[in-house]
Amino acid sequence: MSDQPLLRAQGVRKSFGSVEVLKGIDLEVRQGQVVSLIGASGSGKTTFLRCVNLLEEHDAGDILLDGEPIGYRVENGRRRRLSETRVSAQRARIGMVFQQFNLFPHLTAEENVMLGLTKVLGKGKAEAREIAGHWLGRVGLEARRAHYPYQLSGGQQQRVAIARAVAMEPRLLLFDEVTSALDPELVAEVLGVMQQLAGSGMTMLVVSHEMLFVRDVSHHVVFMDGGRVAQAGPPAEVFDRPDSDRLRGFLGRFHGMFGGVRH
């Protein structure tokens, strides 16, 4: 089964009212890969990510995780929406880190990580606390485990959010512009944690505007434009041989960040 991609999207479409935001997305993420989605605002990157985790329901096409369709099952040739319990079980296999962190403000850093472990995975308090401690340590926040979110900086909050997602041992981890809400000096610490995760073999699907990070860490880069995949390939190819004016224009905005890499 090693040639079956962990995540496969085929012809994924999504409309909000009369506006079609995704116009047939095809995309694959293989085990252990880091795939990055880049593109202008409104190109559908975030919407696609949200469809993968069932925060939005796609209208057409398939999103397969380990070959299993996300969000619905096929019965007598017809799509039927999965029950809340099944949807939740699918979501538990996919972690997500948000732009706005979305830590639970009424829980400490440790409790934030523990909630899913105890309530979703059914682990005991002691074991959950141990796992939480381990992952908070991995993101460099062991000393902050008893702090509430409001007592943490943005970068620290985002690292807790990453620990919360990773601790669930998801098959796939989604990152939705996780550094966009951070002060510039806090971006590096979060990217550092992500780089370390990528290095440990975590499968990641990343929406980001941090082009240096995308170029250095991704195995595969997908440029989205107007709800379609406009170009996809290894970072060297996408960044060095953009095959459309739109991609050249998009990358041009990051001019100067790449030194001599770009033309």
Next chain:
Amino acid sequence: MLDFSMTPGAFGFEAWQSRWSILSGVGVTVASSGLTIVIATVLGILFGIALSYGWWWLRLAIRLYVDVMRGIPVLVLILFTYYGLALFGINVPAFWAGVIALSGFATAHIAETLRGAVQSVPQGQMEAGKAIGLRFAQRLRYVILPQAVRRMLPPWVNTCLEIVKGTTLLSVIGVVELLLASQQIMARNYLIVDFYLLATLLYLIINFAIAQIGGVLERRFSYLRY
């Protein structure tokens, strides 16, 4: 006025003479308020959740209930529960008729308050709960309600104070709560201002205590900052 000497006809003497009536009145006021607060809080939270997340027909039904309850004077509600239900052969003791009417009214307020509090919890909280695989009931219980209840506290304390003051209306259907107990005493000794002042003071003490409890709860849940 307010002659504290222990001679017959003086306030001090008359107050001591009627101490058990007053205490019993306080007891009835506290009991009816307490019961109403508990019932209205429990029902109000359930109704508020239904208003936020219920099926459309449930939302519609509760919306209707809330708007009707908020639109009717509490006194009319009390009279209806006591005399109106009797017309249909349902005899409710005055005390319970009062508690039911007040609860019906306060439930509507708390339901609306909770709905507002739930809606003020950022959308991202629900999504974060989804992302770690919590089911709907779990998201509600572990993520949304703890935050909504904290936001609900200040208006909830307001409603509790209104309930305590609302129990004075039960005097109309013959429940001898603090106000009616005081009036009965005045009818014997004509110390009208004195005993109204005493009743006022006792109401203030009860409500001050509730406000203090509210303050303690708010500090207890002070983690909720963004």
